[in-house]
Amino acid sequence: MADLAHQTTRAPGRGGARKGTRPGRPAPVPARPPRRARLLRGLTPWLFLLAPLALLITFTYVPIVNMVGYSFTDWDGVSPELRYTGGENYRELATRPDLFEVFFVSGYYLAASAVQIVAALYFATILSFNVRFRNFFKGVLFFPYLINGVAIGFVFLYFFQDGGTLDSVLALFGVHTDHAWLGTPVSANTSLAGVSVWRYLGLNFVLFLGAIQSIPGELYEASELDGANRWHQFRHIIAPGIKPVLTLTVILSVSGSLAAFEIPYIMTGGATGTETFVIQTVKLAFQFNKTGLASACAVVLLLIVLAVTWIQRRLVPDDRVDLT
Amino acid sequence: MNRRTALAVAVGAALLAAGCTSTGSASKGADAEAPDDPAKVSGTITVLTQRTDLVQSGRMKKYADAFNQTYPKVKVEFQALTNYEAEVKIRMNTENYGDVLMIPAVIKKSDYPKFFASLGAVEERSEKFRFTGFTAVDGKVYGQAPIGVMPGFVYNKRIWREAGVTDWPTTPQAFLTALKAIKDKTDATPYYTNFAAQWTLSSWTSVNGAVHCDPKATDRLASGDPWAEGADLRVGDTLLHDIVKQGLAEKDPTTTNWELSKPQLAKGQIATQWLGTWAIVQFQDAAKQAGVNPDDIGFMPFPAQTGGKFCSTVSPDYNQAVNVHSKNKEAARAWIDWFTEKSGYDKDNLAISPLQNAPLPAVLKPYEDAGVKLIELDDTQGAKVKLIDNESEVGLYAPDYRLDLVDLARGARKGSLDDFLGDLSEKWTAAQKNVGP
Numbered sequence: 001m002a003d004l005a006h007q008t009t010r011a012p013g014r015g016g017a018r019k020g021t022r023p024g025r026p027a028p029v030p031a032r033p034p035r036r037a038r039l040l041r042g043l044t045p046w047l048f049l050l051a052p053l054a055l056l057i058t059f060t061y062v063p064i065v066n067m068v069g070y071s072f073t074d075w076d077g078v079s080p081e082l083r084y085t086g087g088e089n090y091r092e093l094a095t096r097p098d099l100f101e102v103f104f105v106s107g108y109y110l111a112a113s114a115v116q117i118v119a120a121l122y123f124a125t126i127l128s129f130n131v132r133f134r135n136f137f138k139g140v141l142f143f144p145y146l147i148n149g150v151a152i153g154f155v156f157l158y159f160f161q162d163g164g165t166l167d168s169v170l171a172l173f174g175v176h177t178d179h180a181w182l183g184t185p186v187s188a189n190t191s192l193a194g195v196s197v198w199r200y201l202g203l204n205f206v207l208f209l210g211a212i213q214s215i216p217g218e219l220y221e222a223s224e225l226d227g228a229n230r231w232h233q234f235r236h237i238i239a240p241g242i243k244p245v246l247t248l249t250v251i252l253s254v255s256g257s258l259a260a261f262e263i264p265y266i267m268t269g270g271a272t273g274t275e276t277f278v279i280q281t282v283k284l285a286f287q288f289n290k291t292g293l294a295s296a297c298a299v300v301l302l303l304i305v306l307a308v309t310w311i312q313r314r315l316v317p318d319d320r321v322d323l324t
Numbered sequence: 325m326n327r328r329t330a331l332a333v334a335v336g337a338a339l340l341a342a343g344c345t346s347t348g349s350a351s352k353g354a355d356a357e358a359p360d361d362p363a364k365v366s367g368t369i370t371v372l373t374q375r376t377d378l379v380q381s382g383r384m385k386k387y388a389d390a391f392n393q394t395y396p397k398v399k400v401e402f403q404a405l406t407n408y409e410a411e412v413k414i415r416m417n418t419e420n421y422g423d424v425l426m427i428p429a430v431i432k433k434s435d436y437p438k439f440f441a442s443l444g445a446v447e448e449r450s451e452k453f454r455f456t457g458f459t460a461v462d463g464k465v466y467g468q469a470p471i472g473v474m475p476g477f478v479y480n481k482r483i484w485r486e487a488g489v490t491d492w493p494t495t496p497q498a499f500l501t502a503l504k505a506i507k508d509k510t511d512a513t514p515y516y517t518n519f520a521a522q523w524t525l526s527s528w529t530s531v532n533g534a535v536h537c538d539p540k541a542t543d544r545l546a547s548g549d550p551w552a553e554g555a556d557l558r559v560g561d562t563l564l565h566d567i568v569k570q571g572l573a574e575k576d577p578t579t580t581n582w583e584l585s586k587p588q589l590a591k592g593q594i595a596t597q598w599l600g601t602w603a604i605v606q607f608q609d610a611a612k613q614a615g616v617n618p619d620d621i622g623f624m625p626f627p628a629q630t631g632g633k634f635c636s637t638v639s640p641d642y643n644q645a646v647n648v649h650s651k652n653k654e655a656a657r658a659w660i661d662w663f664t665e666k667s668g669y670d671k672d673n674l675a676i677s678p679l680q681n682a683p684l685p686a687v688l689k690p691y692e693d694a695g696v697k698l699i700e701l702d703d704t705q706g707a708k709v710k711l712i713d714n715e716s717e718v719g720l721y722a723p724d725y726r727l728d729l730v731d732l733a734r735g736a737r738k739g740s741l742d743d744f745l746g747d748l749s750e751k752w753t754a755a756q757k758n759v760g761p
Contacts, residue, residue: 076430076432076714077413077430078413078416078417078428078430078431078435079432079435080435080438157520157579157581160579161576161579161581162575162576162579164579180575180576180578180579181578181579182576182578182579183576183578183734183736184736185736185737188578268520268578269520269522269723269727270724271519271522271578271723271724271727271728271731272578272727272731272736272737273731273736273737283722283724284717286410286413287719287722287724288713288714288717288719288722289430289714290714290717
């Protein structure tokens with residue numbers, strides 16, 4: 001999730017892709033400053049980078065390197081002794097197809113993210129025009145993303161309970177179901193994926209909204225003069241204008257679907273066929289104390305996500321937007 | 325990967341090489357001697373505990389105050405960990421894991437001497453205390469449980485009476501018949517799995533030993549097939565399967581709620597749950613809060629008899645141990661001894677005392693009347709069973725396979741019970757071979 005948050009702050013700027021004149025290099029200084037001053041000037045950016053780099057290295061790269069290290073051992077997570085077993089964990093992964101069956105569950109989340117992107121795009125487009133209460137609706141849509149994932153898990157357990165919120169709401173409309181929402185694998189996975197859409201819709205929505213609002217307003221005016229309706233505007237101005245953000249969102253959604261974790265973990269703990277690859281990894285590490293094998297699983301997931309991203313980048317190259 | 329990332333990875337690798345994971349420095353074989361003179365022991369000890377509720381309610385503080393009457397110079401501080409197992413496990417990679425702690429299940433028995441100071445020899449301690457075998461390595465004991473627990477069905481006596489069942493069922497079949505009577509004659513849910521809480525299902529493993537009244541039941545797990553025809557776990561798992569299959573459990577197990585299940589059972593909306601003696605006190609409290617009679621909470625053994633007698637296994641709760649790196653081992657030892665023998669913690673929990681000659685708690689009076697035989701499982705092979713369990717990924721002490729079992733029974737998963745248990749046997753026996761003797 002850290003990645004997502006990271007992207008939030010960056011993406012609108014990228015989506016903007018506004019053309020402007022870059023400030024040129026400062027005029028050359030006539031006399032070279034003394035050596036110490038030059039050294040200091042060279043060091044300054046690094047001094048600023050010191051804190052973020054230290055954090056990045058300590059909390060991202062060192063753990064990754066450690067994890068890769070553990071993936072070649074038979075460590076149980078606590079014992080003071082660990083043996084290097086070479087590629088044994090990877091061999092086990094390759095010879096146990098049952099460990100990859102759980103990826104079918106990701107299909108539900110993948111389908112859900114398609115729904116999520118379309119919905120987010122729809123809302124972002126509508127709310128970028130002048131609509132009454134638009135700021136209120138923006139808030140409503142973004143709000144779920146601000147809630148802690150654990151809280152969401154617990155809230156939706158009540159929601160799906162027999163005679164819970166969902167059943168009561170349906171009863172208001174005269175639909176009296178007697179359906180255990182988390183009872184069968186299909187129904188449970190669909191419900192969980194639905195929760196995931198509810199939660200992450202706001203994030204996609206904000207990304208799209210930012211990108212859409214960075215499209216110059218004159219374009220709409222001009223198109224209206226030419227007789228374009230809302231759909232034409234979306235088709236020829238908005239869609240191409242936010243293409244980089246759209247690609248980015250798709251990449252995030254695919255990797256997010258492969259690594260779905262907290263909602264199913266909290267709500268069902270992987271029961272009733274809702275186990276995802278990450279839940280399985282966590283169980284290997286903390287339930288069966290196979291930290292080595294679990295690290296190997298994590299490395300493989302990382303590689304799969306990288307590969308998917310790379311393929312996507314190949315299929316949809318990230319070109320510059322030019323609306324003029 | 326761009327240049328900056330490559331640089332960062334290189335730096336990370338260098339840091340790692342510089343020795344982030346220094347392991348294997350643990351000292352080994354220290355003893356925590358019992359102090360001779362209580363007045364002279366001094367120091368501050370940190371006690372790690374999983375009982376967050378008791379720390380918050382100030383009950384633990386009261387124990388510490390009582391302790392200070394005998395040991396005035398020892399200061400006891402508590403650290404309550406919500407997710408005890410996981411948090412302690414990580415802390416145990418350092419030397420800083422309190423002075424007194426509960427031994428987490430993840431620690432291999434053979435590693436005990438590396439992590440904990442010994443409390444004394446087995447022969448000497450076993451005369452006075454129960455459960456010494458569970459933490460013994462090479463004749464030395466490394467932990468002591470302050471209470472013992474016994475698995476069993478917590479049930480609502482009133483509902484069972486209303487259904488016309490007054491005697492404890494003696495076979496699984498009779499038990500199912502009784503549940504059916506409850507379903508037909510009362511409004512209560514006959515059995516509540518507490519599926520969503522998950523750990524409630526892993527406690528079905530403690531059926532082991534009770535069915536055939538066999539103190540060597542753990543050995544059978546280590547060398548035999550736990551799901552062979554007639555084996556303890558097969559009997560237990562089949563009963564759980566049949567309860568769910570015959571519709572005697574709650575309608576939607578996936579959204580059950582542990583906290584709510586307590587008042588529901590007390591009020592008679594739920595008739596039965598498989599838990600342990602430790603739960604009785606919680607259900608009685610729930611009854612008091614709900615304004616119903618706490619005496620309605622009953623406790624019964626697994627429906628199986630050997631030689632005309634019920635049998636029940638008694639096992640230790642978390643074992644308390646002294647950190648081998650502790651600076652105040654005497655004070656820590658004093659706390660463990662005092663807490664085990666004099667604190668009254670066992671009575672407060674209506675639990676079985678860790679002292680060999682102590683009487684059963686009053687709530688188990690029916691057990692005495694029915695002549696239930698209490699056995700303590702021999703844990704010599706306990707470490708090996710855990711190894712096989714992890715290697716096979718069956719999860720005897722984890723909920724997973726029983727979650728699948730319940731799903732199978734209620735039709736959310738395809739297959740037959742025989743295939744399912746056969747599959748478990750296969751995984752288990754294959755892992756037995758890998759683990760070796």
